Amino acid sequence: MRILLVEDDDRVADALAGALRRNGYDVQRAGNAHDALAAPSVDLVLLDLGLPDRDGIEVCRELRARDGVPVIAVTARGAEPDRVRGLRSGADDYVVKPFGTAELLARIEAVLRRSVNQRIHDTRPLTLGDLTIRLGQRTVTLNGRPVPLTRKEFDILAVLVRAGGAAVPREHIIVEVWQSTYDGMSRTLDVHVATLRGKLGQAGIIVRTVRGFGYRLVAADDTTPDPATPVDG
Incomplete structure (x- = not known):
């Protein structure tokens, strides 16, 4: 090494x-x-x-x-x-x-x-519904057809995929994708998640908002409740 x-x-x-x-x-x-x-x-x-x-x-x-x-x-x-x-x-x-x-x-x-x-x-293909994600190759396909993602969209997807369905804090996503702790990046994250949702929605995959916490990746028919998050006050 x-x-x-x-x-x-x-x-x-x-x-x-x-x-x-x-x-x-x-x-x-x-x-x-x-x-x-x-x-x-x-x-x-x-x-x-x-x-x-x-x-x-x-x-x-x-x-x-x-x-x-x-x-x-x-x-x-x-x-x-x-x-x-x-x-x-x-x-x-x-x-x-x-x-x-x-x-x-x-x-x-x-x-x-x-x-x-x-x-x-990351070398193993991951299948979510009709979606196939290859993290090592940075590719996403839907029924064999490429799903065009920007670099940041893919990076966000990779963070969520690696969480295995668990909720990921917004701050963690920002650090992993932008290597930044700047509060102003929160809005940028929201914009990228919105476009990612549009591209994944056709595959029956949802980037679900966990209110006051972050995001998690789920299938459209997933009815598992989101984990409880701390509430100020």
Whole structure:
């Protein structure tokens, strides 16, 4: 497995790279955001958020938007708001310095395992009524005929499909599709869902709104009630 280690501190980077190589990983090193974003494709990124040339949060979003590579944020920022911001930027895990090598290796193994399982899942065609979705190939067909979806429409559909019929929070969809936590993206999501509904409706598939929460993908004849959602006050 190939790991990109993004760390500007040479002492820390040398220690981490040595430990990873001793455990069988092929390690590439980048000391700044520019080199990280220019690096060849890898299986996982260990990303220090305190980079000298750019905010690591922005780098995380760009890495995930580019090829969906798993990212573990490695940082001294341990406050809860920082952890939440890092995870919402697309990081698969968040490790606070100082940390033990054994813990980091365990987290790497867990993230890589989830990533491999997801890739295996994505190679299998998924059938919903007369609709066939191939996530790995990014194709959707209705009775063998292509259903033309825009990139964002497909990305939204993929998030909902992977949820297996469960309701997905709006905020999660926005982070996964746009790598953003900006509140103004909510209206953009609604517009894309509306057009996606029109294209899937002919196949008997509905993108159902879960009021005050998000969306879920269901068959038109599905009468299962939506899960209860918290109500303010």
